[in-house]
Amino acid sequence: MFLGWIDYGVLVLLLCLSTGIGLYHGCIHSKQLTTNEFLIGNGRIGILPAAMSLLASVTSAATLLGAPVEIYTYGTMYLYYSEYYTIVFGLLGTIH
Structure with missing residues (x-):
């Protein structure tokens, strides 16, 4: 069993999505003082x-x-x- 390019693409997409959400809430949308x-x-x-x-x-x-x-x-x-x-x-x- 091996991972194909679709598997790696989904992994990269999910990592980018998680990173984007974290950066948005951490840097842009941070309203907690x-x-x-x-x-x-x-x-x-x-x-x-x-x-x-x-x-x-x-x-x-x-x-x-x-x-x-x-x-x-x-x-x-x-x-x-x-x-x-x-x-x-x-x-x-x-x-x-």
Whole structure:
């Protein structure tokens, strides 16, 4: 199995797109002046973005690599974690 020119083209396109988004938000669209504005959205962030951010930080590379092994070893019981995550992060998002 080898990578063709289309694979490398898609890789370069995605890297350029990610770099462009990062440069735009870092240099041109940067309106955060204090650490309070950067870290907690100046206290105006909603429940759903806060819960999604918490979920993204919990779902790490170790989870992405370990989940297939857990499912292979123990079966689909691992899918109950998604229900637990939804309930717990939903509850955490409503607590102020």
